[in-house]
Amino acid sequence: MDQQSISYPVKLYVYDLSRGMARQLSPLMLGKQLEGIWHTAIVVHGEEFFYGGEGIANCSPSGTQLGEPNSMVDLGSTEVNEEIFMEYLSSLGESTYRGDKYHLFEHNCNTFSNEVAQFLTGSKIPSHITDLPSEILSTPFGQALRPILDSISISPPGGNHFNGSYGQR
Numbered sequence: 001m002d003q004q005s006i007s008y009p010v011k012l013y014v015y016d017l018s019r020g021m022a023r024q025l026s027p028l029m030l031g032k033q034l035e036g037i038w039h040t041a042i043v044v045h046g047e048e049f050f051y052g053g054e055g056i057a058n059c060s061p062s063g064t065q066l067g068e069p070n071s072m073v074d075l076g077s078t079e080v081n082e083e084i085f086m087e088y089l090s091s092l093g094e095s096t097y098r099g100d101k102y103h104l105f106e107h108n109c110n111t112f113s114n115e116v117a118q119f120l121t122g123s124k125i126p127s128h129i130t131d132l133p134s135e136i137l138s139t140p141f142g143q144a145l146r147p148i149l150d151s152i153s154i155s156p157p158g159g160n161h162f163n164g165s166y167g168q169r
């Protein structure tokens with residue numbers, strides 16, 4: 001008997017944390033144009049999953065205080081079912097993506113989204129998002145702000161946080 005595989009759509013929700021200010025102020029402050037300060041989340045199995053200073057969290061799509069995303073990128077589809085995906089997230093929440101591992105420039109929501117996208121679809125998220133920290137830090141102003149920015153932890157309010165155990169959120 002042939003078993004037909006079921007596929008689930010995977011989307012990347014992209015939010016501009018600066019709400020347009022980066023586009024206006026970056027030429028003056030950084031000497032280069034930035035379109036936004038990006039926060040990303042993966043939407044699959046009817047939920048939005050993201051990472052911040054409190055660890056991995058989920059909510060209904062667009063359910064954080066960030067509201068509607070600036071854009072939604074279709075990343076394709078996955079055959080990973082919800083149970084396997086939740087086990088995967090649980091293992092990430094116990095190791096690589098605990099809240100205390102968060103770092104604004106090197107280990108953030110975008111590195112999480114990129115890793116999860118590759119697990120689900122084999123594809124990465126757009127490089128203009130993952131390259132943003134190095135683009136900012138390549139400027140004198142970015143280097144001057146780094147000590148302050150290193151201490152910032154971002155975790156959009158409105159999500160349910162994983163505690164590292166499958167099924168307990």
